[in-house]
Amino acid sequence: MPYDPSAFPAFAVTVDLVVLTVRRHSLCALAVRRGEPPFKGRWALPGGFVRSDEDLAAAAARELAEETGLLAHDPTLPVPPNAAHLEQLATYGDPNRDPRMRVVSVAHLALAPDLPAPRPGGDAHSVRWAPVESLLEQDGTFGRDSDLAAPLAFDHARILADGVERARSKIEYSSLATAFCPQEFTVGELRRVYEAVWGVALDPRNFHRKVTGTPGFLVPTGGTTTRQGGRPAQLFRAGGATLLNPPMLRPEV
Amino acid sequence: MPYDPSAFPAFAVTVDLVVLTVRRHSLCALAVRRGEPPFKGRWALPGGFVRSDEDLAAAAARELAEETGLLAHDPTLPVPPNAAHLEQLATYGDPNRDPRMRVVSVAHLALAPDLPAPRPGGDAHSVRWAPVESLLEQDGTFGRDSDLAAPLAFDHARILADGVERARSKIEYSSLATAFCPQEFTVGELRRVYEAVWGVALDPRNFHRKVTGTPGFLVPTGGTTTRQGGRPAQLFRAGGATLLNPPMLRPEV
DNA sequence: GATCATAGTCGTCTGCCTGACGATAATCAG
């Protein structure tokens, strides 16, 4: 049944990605440097157009793989070694968000373990991990590293802030924090993920009691490691539970 | 700066609304009967095209007002008498979700008090409140009321299910349940909202202790009412608090 | 008017979970 295309306004639809990881005890996001106007030379979130026969989730997974080599994790399959959690975040469609044309962007949130390759897909200067605080700093009062001082392109600061807030609240009541960890990890490494994402210090003893006492959260693998120094720690894998009940409690302030 | 429109695929962008209310102790959603193909005669969620100069939230608010006369509630302003809570839900963009063309729909969730007019905007047979269970029933095994037995048009059953799930989880940790109540309400009326949305029975004594003991959740107005029968109950208005800490606990199973 | 049904409100008690924190264990660096 043919339809009159002029009967409705035409939009461009893109996906933008908030890709988060924990590196060196701080929460970092993937940023790409724009090579073309508008906002040429500024940092932005990775993203691109949705193809005409492509689902939104597929477009997000494709962009994620192109930028990082990570696979989106299908919950029905066993977790592949380089899998990331991927979920839809929100959609941004202010008429003036892109000066070129009317663009609606479906933002997605990806959570990934720290990648061995610091420079994943493209060339050196166009992709980087940056601490989210520095990406969200609006004032240009930076010393060195001044190329990061400019705010993100488009409305990407808002999108990044929404993604960070989603991650912060979601690790409270789900086992999603394990998405930041490698396949095998220790309780201490998981605790440092919470500490980095929330920006707080947690009591190691209470944290240990909480996570090991929640059924289905962690499965011991039998191995131990001393890669953090100190006494060897048990290794765990993520258990089947996705919802934590009762939740992890984020300390006040 | 002119851009080549053929450089990217053109999409139609719509907003669809999951409008929920509590009527006669059950959770109901607004449904409209489609007057045109595809899915002519079937029930669907209200919605429509986003205009070329219109923000997504504005389009959702416009559709809500057209269908119900409700105003979207701007959190920075005092609550007008006929205000509804409105928030973005999720975006659905499967390439085959609309047989006519490529449509991306940004679904929104609205929570409204029970409306005095059961037939808000249009004519009698095209708009109705229906219990969400009956709208989500997939099998056609209905007795009477068989026009409701057919599944919702497009992917609207999925969208409705997502909206209901959002509402169910959000009243746990926010004061959003008051959006289902009139401006002044009793603790019992608020409890019946929770019971209808969650589909469970709650202990009136523990519920009363919980909501009256949470600072900022309820503000007594001084008045009382006996509209529910029995002993007169205090009237309250929603307080300023939006996040409940600790949350309301949804009983297991 | 007495009685009953209904709904609201106040208390009590017990068990679980959390936060604070002491103590011990197992490694590595010097």
Next chain:
DNA sequence: CTGATTATCGTCAGGCAGACGACTATGATC
């Protein structure tokens, strides 16, 4: 061997939720 570091186990007190008893204030019914 000593100290630094990290992991792990225990203890204790306070807070909150679930279960439930008791009382209150209305309208309905006889």
